[in-house]
Amino acid sequence: MRKLSLSLAMLVVMAMLLAACGGGAAPADTGAAPDAAADAPVAEAPAAEPTPVINNFGQCDDPLILWHGLTGSDGAVFAELLQQFSDANPDVCLNSEGYPWDIFFQKYPTAVAAGTPPDLVIFHAAEVNQMANEGLMLPLDDIMFADGTFSADDFNETLMAQLTVNGQIMAVPFDNHGWLLWYNTKLMEDAGLDPNVLPANGAEFIEMAQKLTKDINGKHPNEEGFDKDNVDVWAIDYTWPRYTIPTTLWQFGGAVVGPDGKTATLDSPESIAAVQFWHDLMYKYYVAPPAVPGKMWAGDLYKNNKLVFMWEGTWTGGFMRDNPDVAALTKTAFINSLAPDGNQAVKFDSHIFSIPTGVDQAGIDKAKKLMVFLVENGAYWATSGQVPALKSVQALPEVQSIPSVAMAAEQFNAIGRTDTSHKAFIEIQTAWETAVGNALASPDADVAAALRAGNEQVQAILDRP
């Protein structure tokens, strides 16, 4: 009997383990960019981390070592590009190591401090000031710009300003990526709206959103008996705050940090109005799902025809490529303004190349060769949905033939803005993301109080010597 009991117990344990490790849907997916998150967005549950993606091209004793975080859907296109480089440069062998961003940012400084850095790294433009101030990056003026390899004028001006720290250009942009409006034309037509007429300001958006949102009984939020717990189609979703919030703040005339770079403005009337607008969309107008951890990723809602307007990244181009039926119903446009006056702004960032401190001349030469190849072949990178960094490449017919990339390129050059550059950028970002998370956590949340608390924290960081 004892043996039977133990056997049964072991069977149950095995079953539990299998159930825990087995298939089924992925855990609540994150709405984060597949490659862009240094950490999990506050409003959404983090997904299981991918294992490192390591690709070796050629065999030799002294390979070019590249570390990056391109482990998402665009990672596949990136691997193809590296293969093209390897084919074109048989004399250079290459080890490409892709890590989740949080692992990357542990390995990168420790490797540099230990004197064993990789030859080349890829991370984001927004983090350049911090990494440069930590002494982790070599200036690239002389290596990449002074000799005419690249001209700074051929890149986005705002972006180059962000990459310039203490008068030195610290990185070479690989792409421009950021928010773009993806919208479902069929759902608009079903609601009796013209897909070619988009809302021009916040008031117009709310009016349209109430027509688009409907519950499982077909009722709209402004109708009696609307069931907010069983919504069938949402007008919009509160996607990754890291892009959505700065975009909205700027549209309303607010910001996390003021133009002087020393004053926190998260609690300015404009900033509060911007975040309050999202709170109202969720809890007053019921046109956006509440921002709670574990909520369904916007892409899943969109794919199932349950979301009309999706503020998502340029990398969604890869998602559309994999879902042609969804792409057939989708159009892209500039991010719509939610501000009362229709002021337009959008946040964009960039994957940048950097040579870590401590890389020897041989490593610099190999890294330069790879950087030049990848930047000049940005048209291929555009097939992942990202906008090539060089304006001259953006203008190529093969790039312009990808509608979302052409739209995003035009948008970033016209109304794109980048995060405020600061040596404690990641800490500031964490502080405001937390404050906004508190502000949008529940219907009863006091938006102004949450932003005031966050503002205090950001100011304390800015005041540090």
Place this chain on the structure above:
Amino acid sequence: MTTSALPARHTSSNQRWKTLRKQLPNYLFVLPHFFFFAVFLLYPIVRGVQISLYDWKIMLKDQNFIGVANYQALLRDRMFWEVLGNTAEFMIITVIINVILALFVATGLKHKFFGSDFLRVLFYAPGILSVSVIGIIGIRVWDTQIGIINYFATTMLGLPRVSWLGNPDIVIPALALTTVWWTFGFPMLVFIAGLHNIPEQLYEAAKIDGAGHFGTFRHITLPLIMPTMLFVVVTQFIAHMQVFAQPYIITGGGPGNASRSATMYLYETAWKFFRFGYASAIAVALAAIMIVVTIILFSIMRRRTEY
């Protein structure tokens, strides 16, 4: 006097040497562990305390000594006190439920009956899962839309849908309950072992004297299980004050800061913000708090302990 003192000292020295030679094998047995202990624990602790006194930049050769400035900043850091409060709340809920539940179940499983072995293994089983698996299960169980708890609450009981992980007031209890499910098997086993150490004659005597189940538990089991209780409470306190992975995986510390733990904040300070000096100060402060509370727990519970 002088001539007689010298041989005495010589003899004493010889005696010490003999004793040392006798004890030498003991030291040799301890030496390998002490080496690794010193390299991987003692040195990092000392180094950590040292780094906490600097504005430590990973790439600087000459670090900037700032004395106790990191500790002064810590006292004024609202975030630190907030995450410490979250951690304390999580620890208190988890330890209390774990201890009560484990003792309760252990009392039931102390005696052999049909299926008791099966139940012991079953209750301990979650403890062998990795924290990543627990995190994924936690996400699925507590999910507002597709979680199993809301499914039963809404479809079977007709209750409203609850945002377990999105409500700042209930997110920590949700994480604590997940942790109890995961970890209560170990204290249960320890309590079972402790209960077996209580002489059976005492229960027989109590039964003859007409004591009921509750009276027996209160007057015999509880006093005599106190040494085990002390062990369980202290180890549970230390373990759950260091909670990291459950909130990191299940909620990311949110909503807002509502479930951010002290060790999460420590990790972020070091590896996201690169403020290694300040992170070391947080680590030292946490260690100090845990040492003080452990001493208090020892002194309170020892007074009530009967060996």
